[in-house]
Amino acid sequence: MSDAREPVTGIEAPVYLQYQFTAGRAPSRFLSALKQGRLTGQRCPGCSQVYIPPRGACPACGIATEEEVTLSNKATVQSFTIVYIPIPGNPIKPPYIVANLVPDGANISFIHLLSECVNEEVHIGQRVEAVWKPEAEWDYKMDNILYYKPLEEPDVPVEMIGKLGVDGLEGKQS
Amino acid sequence: MSPTEVLSEAFELGFTYTRSTGPVVGRFLTGLRDRRIEGVRASDGRVMVPPMEYDPDTAAALDDFVEVGQQGEIVSWCWVSEPRKAHPLQQPFAWAMIRLDGADVPMIHCVSAASEDQLATGARVQVRWAEETRGHIADIACFELAEVAQ
Numbered sequence: 001m002s003d004a005r006e007p008v009t010g011i012e013a014p015v016y017l018q019y020q021f022t023a024g025r026a027p028s029r030f031l032s033a034l035k036q037g038r039l040t041g042q043r044c045p046g047c048s049q050v051y052i053p054p055r056g057a058c059p060a061c062g063i064a065t066e067e068e069v070t071l072s073n074k075a076t077v078q079s080f081t082i083v084y085i086p087i088p089g090n091p092i093k094p095p096y097i098v099a100n101l102v103p104d105g106a107n108i109s110f111i112h113l114l115s116e117c118v119n120e121e122v123h124i125g126q127r128v129e130a131v132w133k134p135e136a137e138w139d140y141k142m143d144n145i146l147y148y149k150p151l152e153e154p155d156v157p158v159e160m161i162g163k164l165g166v167d168g169l170e171g172k173q174s
Numbered sequence: 175m176s177p178t179e180v181l182s183e184a185f186e187l188g189f190t191y192t193r194s195t196g197p198v199v200g201r202f203l204t205g206l207r208d209r210r211i212e213g214v215r216a217s218d219g220r221v222m223v224p225p226m227e228y229d230p231d232t233a234a235a236l237d238d239f240v241e242v243g244q245q246g247e248i249v250s251w252c253w254v255s256e257p258r259k260a261h262p263l264q265q266p267f268a269w270a271m272i273r274l275d276g277a278d279v280p281m282i283h284c285v286s287a288a289s290e291d292q293l294a295t296g297a298r299v300q301v302r303w304a305e306e307t308r309g310h311i312a313d314i315a316c317f318e319l320a321e322v323a324q
Contacts, residue, residue, distance in 0.1 A: 013191045
């Protein structure tokens with residue numbers, strides 16, 4: 001039996017990996033605080049660096065971290081990229097900005113979206129603030145923060161990025 | 175939350191790959207869609223199923239396609255008593271190396287059988303085609319013992 005259809009030139013070959021993710025003690029506390037609308041980190045008793053998300057240990061000193069620190073909703077842009085290429089399954093329409101952000105009170109950045117901004121004007125040292133979802137939608141997820149948006153505040157000098165206290169540039173250094 | 179409560183949840187990571195099949199594997203899959211199994215003749219005269227693009231000895235491009243039989247013989251096999259979700263059959267089955275009539279090398283596929291003791295090296299098996307073929311290795315739903323199929 002012959003087939004009038006075109007010859008086969010490709011196949012779908014998806015791979016699906018099913019995980020059971022267990023957060024561990026420190027990340028579980030972090031996620032529980034997120035559900036209550038708070039960003040938290042942990043301070044190392046050795047070097048005093050504050051890590052977000054906390055992992056329960058300092059990667060530099062190799063010692064356990066216990067002290068929980070509530071961080072600011074304000075943050076500083078450490079670096080960023082403008083995404084122009086659509087990613088299959090991603091609901092966000094390009095071009096959009098993905099940035100490494102250091103929240104005030106922490107010494108390490110995490111990745112989140114920047115929005116409500118002029119993409120071409122985003123720059124390193126820029127001050128931004130978290131935009132949270134309505135409280136009723138808060139879950140154990142970083143998505144509780146929809147994105148960060150620019151703040152009308154003076155830029156943070158590059159050498160100060162990642163060194164601000166929880167009160168920002170005006171407060172004392174952490 | 176208590177300090178000892180630890181969060182845990184399931185999640186799935188999916189890689190939605192598509193693969194280009196090239197002229198040789200594409201022809202093999204096109205054949206399966208037509209319920210035919212095609213191999214390719216290598217420089218030493220052996221018929222390879224599934225077909226290879228290049229000769230294993232000389233590395234020359236191969237294009238001497240040969241249709242092989244839909245029956246063959248089990249060369250080696252392994253019983254799967256607890257199939258997983260990703261397996262082609264959900265009842266216990268065997269993975270088997272099957273040398274099809276007219277082929278010189280075995281091809282891996284699954285064999286459906288009522289129990290492990292029905293299978294043996296050298297047993298004759300026959301293709302069971304999927305109800306609908308689409309140009310995929312799963313167009314061969316499985317093999318089954320030739321005497322059962324008849």
